[in-house]
Amino acid sequence: MSDGVSGIRTPELKIRQTERGIAIAIRVTPSAARDAIDGLGEFGGDPVLKARVRAVPEDGKANVALEALVADWLHVPRSTVTVIQGAKSRIKIVSIDGNAIGLSALVAARLAKLRSAGL
DSSP states (O other): OBOSSSOEEOSSOEEEEOSSEEEEEEEEEOSOSSOEEEEEEEETTEEEEEEEOSSOSSTTHHHHHHHHHHHHHHTOOGGGEEEEEOTTSSEEEEEEESOHHHHHHHHHHHHHHHHHTTO
8 A cells, every 4th residue: 555655555664666666674783693584673763674694794795695685585586686775874775676566565475474473
């Protein structure tokens, strides 16, 4: 469903439509024990997807690992996922190229699966 201003919303996570697909906010924890999407959280009052990557936060390694993790989580080609904002921040905006409606539904389905798993 569209909110008329910023794109499509799931109950918690805002999914912004872009010219090339969608963009979502992700809070990343680098240098973690494993790569994982951990569910939803909040940062500054805004909902974000929580992720952990094993890569260290230097020379863009954590960003590359995050892009690969999101691509794997959504089962989309790695080349369609890009960190477009927050390269040196824990909060990043990640763009996923493709059909915005299909990608939004895919994100919503993956989030529902996380919720059913208790994350």
